[in-house]
Amino acid sequence: MQYRNGQRLPPEALGVPVRLSVNPRARRLSIRIDARAGEAVLVAPSERKLGEVVAFAHTKADWMRQRLAERVEGQPLEPGETIPLFGRDTRLVATGGAGAARLIDGPEGPVIQSGGEGEAFARRVENLIKRLARQVLVERTEHHLRTLGQKPVRVSIADTKSRWGSCSPHNRSIRYSWRVIMAPPAVADYLAAHEVAHLVHADHSPAYWSVVARLVGDHRPFRKWLREHGAALHAVGR
Structure with missing residues (x-):
């Protein structure tokens, strides 16, 4: 499968919402949790490496689900807060x-x-x-x-x-x-x-x-x- 920068994978692919990101400055494959967007971001140094970071993410599916489950709920700016x-x-x-x-x-x-x-x-x-x-x-x-x-x-x-x-x-x-x-x-x-x-x-x-x-x-x-x-x-x- 050909992956591309900015592509979002359906939640059923890895068990959580996922977005692919290319960062030429990245020195390795990595996964970060975007708590605000409610998704995991898979980072690779180039588009040709996106398949590798997706494969890596399959080994971290439980970790991603746990981290997203722990994300903080929104806190409104209102009197009394x-x-x-x-x-x-x-x-x-x-x-x-x-x-x-x-x-x-x-x-x-x-x-x-x-x-x-x-x-x-x-x-x-x-x-x-x-x-x-x-x-x-x-x-x-x-x-x-x-x-x-x-x-x-x-x-x-x-x-x-x-x-x-x-x-x-x-x-x-x-x-x-x-x-x-x-x-x-x-x-x-x-x-x-x-x-x-x-x-x-x-x-x-x-x-x-x-x-x-x-x-x-x-x-x-x-x-x-x-x-x-x-x-x-x-x-x-x-």
């Missing part, structure tokens, strides 16, 4: 009226207060989180650029499905998922370092990881945190 922000539980409180959302320190911890109802309330809260994300990620990006003696880059904030960030060295641009700002500050700082380091090395070679280590030290705890808690961040606002 508690969401993570900077790694801390933050309550959402309605104030009435049409005022913009703002973050305050309440007697029992951080609180986001916002006007609006329903979708309007959720939109104001999300816009606040995005503004905070841009502020922090731009500052940490600039910090790591200075450390490496790199020139400025263009930073954009998006809501990517699975990747926390991406770097395009050829046009000196970095894109981040705003959701990382809900993680502890050290994790967001690691993400900025991870992307800035790609300006020096575009791959994930040992030389690349040595640059990351220069910026944030041992990066493994931060990567582990994102693997273990990332699905919960992607569930916020769903």
Whole structure:
């Protein structure tokens, strides 16, 4: 069977929804779980290797089913909910009226207060989180650029499905998922370092990881945190 990049296989093929993905930078066959989309993503370095990753996935069918069964349910942005922000539980409180959302320190911890109802309330809260994300990620990006003696880059904030960030060295641009700002500050700082380091090395070679280590030290705890808690961040606002 001829497989192609972006192709989706019917659930009965492997027991779970599956999408095929070609990543020329990949150094091996791999499987990742896209909790937001509710599917397993089979990654190969080229289209001719897609058949091999499908065969590999057959040996991991039980693992894929288990991981997808564990995915976190969506968490709406509505009054009374508690969401993570900077790694801390933050309550959402309605104030009435049409005022913009703002973050305050309440007697029992951080609180986001916002006007609006329903979708309007959720939109104001999300816009606040995005503004905070841009502020922090731009500052940490600039910090790591200075450390490496790199020139400025263009930073954009998006809501990517699975990747926390991406770097395009050829046009000196970095894109981040705003959701990382809900993680502890050290994790967001690691993400900025991870992307800035790609300006020096575009791959994930040992030389690349040595640059990351220069910026944030041992990066493994931060990567582990994102693997273990990332699905919960992607569930916020769903």
